[in-house]
Structure formats: structure tokens, C-alpha cells
Amino acid sequence: MIRRKLTRETVIRTIVDFTKQLEYVHALYEGGAKAFNRIDEWSDIDLYIVVDDEKVNETFDAVEIALKSLAPIKHKYSVLKLPWPSVSQAFYRLEQTSEYLLIDLAVIKISSPEKFLEPHIHGKVVFYINKSDEIKVPIINEEELAENLKQELARLRDRFAVFNINVQKEINRGNYLEALILYNSITLGSVVDALRIKYNPFHHDFKTRYARYELPERITRELQRLYFVKDITDLMKKYQEGTRWFYEIVKKPF
Numbered sequence: 562m563i564r565r566k567l568t569r570e571t572v573i574r575t576i577v578d579f580t581k582q583l584e585y586v587h588a589l590y591e592g593g594a595k596a597f598n599r600i601d602e603w604s605d606i607d608l609y610i611v612v613d614d615e616k617v618n619e620t621f622d623a624v625e626i627a628l629k630s631l632a633p634i635k636h637k638y639s640v641l642k643l644p645w646p647s648v649s650q651a652f653y654r655l656e657q658t659s660e661y662l663l664i665d666l667a668v669i670k671i672s673s674p675e676k677f678l679e680p681h682i683h684g685k686v687v688f689y690i691n692k693s694d695e696i697k698v699p700i701i702n703e704e705e706l707a708e709n710l711k712q713e714l715a716r717l718r719d720r721f722a723v724f725n726i727n728v729q730k731e732i733n734r735g736n737y738l739e740a741l742i743l744y745n746s747i748t749l750g751s752v753v754d755a756l757r758i759k760y761n762p763f764h765h766d767f768k769t770r771y772a773r774y775e776l777p778e779r780i781t782r783e784l785q786r787l788y789f790v791k792d793i794t795d796l797m798k799k800y801q802e803g804t805r806w807f808y809e810i811v812k813k814p815f
Contacts, residue, residue, distance in 0.1 A: 567631055567658045569606055576608065577689045579627035585613040586620070587671055589690040596684025599774070605663035609677055609686070611696055614670040617649050624666060625653075632657040647673030671695075681763040701763070710758050710765055717758075718811055721751045725807075728800050737793050744796060748803040749787060755810040756780060 573591065580586050593607030594600050612620045628634055632655040640650040647670040654663055669676055677683045678698045688696075724747050731740035753772070758765045761775045773781050787803050790796045 565657075567655065567662075569600075569604070569662060572606060572628070572631065572655070572658070572662070572664065573608070573689070575631055576624055576627050579630075580610065580620075580623060581690050583620075583623060585616040586690060587611045587613075587692055588688065588696040590678075590686040590688045590696075592677060592683050592686045593665070596686045597771075597774075598684075602659070603661045605661065605665055607665045607667075609667045609669060611669045611671055611673075611676060614647075614672050617668050617670065620668045621649070621651060621666070628653060628655060628664070631655060645673065645675045648675065679763075706762065710762055713765065714755070714758055714811065717751055717754055721747070721807055725751070725804060732793075732797055732800070737796070740800075741790065741796060744790070744800050744803070745788070748800055748807070749784070752787075752803055752807050752810065753784065755807060756784075759810065 577589060580589055588609075588611040590609050591607060592609060594604040595607070610620055610624070625634065625637075634653055635656045636652075636654040638652045640652075643650060649668045651666050652663055653666065654660070667677070676696060678686060678696070679701055680686075680698060681701055724743075728740050728743045728748055731737070731743060750768070753769055754765070756776060757767060760777070760780070761767070761771075764771065764775060769784070772784065776784075783806075787799050787806075790799060
């Protein structure tokens with residue numbers, strides 16, 4: 562007997578139905594591709610559950626019971642440390658689902674100041690549970706953001722001036738692997754950061770994530786060309802091109 566693969570809708574509905582009866586659950590919403598209206602056959606499921614501070618572990622246990630009611634959990638990966646101390650995260654892959662249908666679950670303490678709801682940053686999340694509308698979508702302070710980005714751009718210029726030469730240094734030494742890694746992280750990493758500040762200030766720290774959707778097409782084509790290095794000669798040439806491009810981007814105020 563061939564079992565039909567579980568759909569994302571079935572997985573989400575099962576988690577929602579199981580958790581909405583739990584008193585300590587305040588809200589459950591989906592972000593990621595759903596929030597940006599970009600769902601396709603390769604999309605995972607990005608879920609956020611806001612709970613009483615002392616109920617984080619119980620929430621993971623409850624979700625796992627819900628998932629196991631559908632199919633065995635094939636893989637689980639718990640993130641040990643996140644930048645947000647009041648947020649815990651685990652990833653699940655079930656049997657009987659597409660290998661791409663990863664469940665990315667963040668459990669957030671109700672006291673957490675960060676709930677990943679700012680629409681300019683996280684898109685328009687879809688609420689499945691929001692008891693008494695306790696969880697509100699915040700408003701971004703755009704003046705504060707502009708000042709922070711001004712400081713970030715200054716830091717980016719200083720970082721590039723100090724460390725970008727290390728690519729050439731390792732090329733000179735014949736340490737080509739180190740040079741390639743530095744080219745990607747320092748040269749092109751700085752180019753991408755500057756471009757995101759210029760074109761997508763709300764996603765200034767997203768690196769290459771969503772770049773194809775959010776940067777001009779000519780920019781993404783040029784980034785792809787520079788990222789795909791075929792040999793040492795090509796690396797040396799593109800390192801010079803990437804260096805010039807960075808200074809072109811930042812020479813004028815945004």
C-alpha cells in the first residue's frame with residue numbers, strides 16, 4: 562500500500578488543533594514564505610508559538626505529540642543558542658512528507674520583546690491563534706532605523722578598509738582556499754551588506770537571503786557572476802572587480 566504524502570496544510574492544521582486547547586498558548590502564527598506570499602513546492606513551514614514563560618519545554622512536547630499523530634519524526638534538530646534569549650527553536654522532518662517540508666518551530670516566551678511580527682521585516686504573518694488579540698504587530702521607528710543604518714554603513718566602510726586586503730595577501734602567499742573564503746566573506750559579503758542597506762533597509766542584515774526578490778535584476782545577475790569563481794585567475798580578477806564595486810556603492814550617501 563502506497564501512503565500519500567502529508568501536505569503542509571495537514572501538518573499546520575494538526576498543530577493548530579492540538580495547541581489551541583492549551584491554556585498557556587497565547588498565539589500561533591506562520592511567517593517565512595507564507596508571510597511574503599512566496600509558497601512553492603520547496604517551502605518549509607515557519608511557525609511561531611507564544612506561550613507562558615515557564616511552558617517552553619511543554620510546548621515542544623505538545624507539538625511533537627501532534628506531529629507524531631501524523632507520522633514518525635524522521636529528524637529533529639534543536640538550536641542550542643539564539644541571539645534572542647527568550648526564543649527557543651527546533652526543526653522537524655516527518656516521514657511521509659516531502660524532504661523539503663521542514664517544520665521550523667520557534668517557541669517564544671510571552672515576556673519576550675521580540676516576536677518577529679514587524680511586517681517590513683518579517684512580512685505579513687498569518688495568525689492561526691491569537692487569544693484576545695494579546696499579540697500586537699509593532700510599528701518600526703524609521704528614524705531610529707535610519708540612524709542605525711548610518712552607523713552600520715560607517716562600520717562597514719571601516720571593516721572593508723582594514724580587512725579586504727587580506728584576500729590579496731592570501732593570494733600572494735598561494736593560500737588560495739583562504740583567499741576564496743575571505744573573498745566571499747569580506748569582499749562580496751561587504752558588497753551585499755551595502756546593497757541591502759541601499760535597496761532594502763528593513764532587510765539590511767539578511768545577507769543574500771531573498772536577494773533575488775528584493776534587489777534589482779541587474780544587481781543579482783552581477784552578484785551571481787562574481788560569486789561563481791572558476792579558478793585562481795578568475796578569483797584575482799573578480800576580487801578587483803568586487804573591490805571597485807564596493808567603493809562605487811558607498812561613495813555616495815544613500
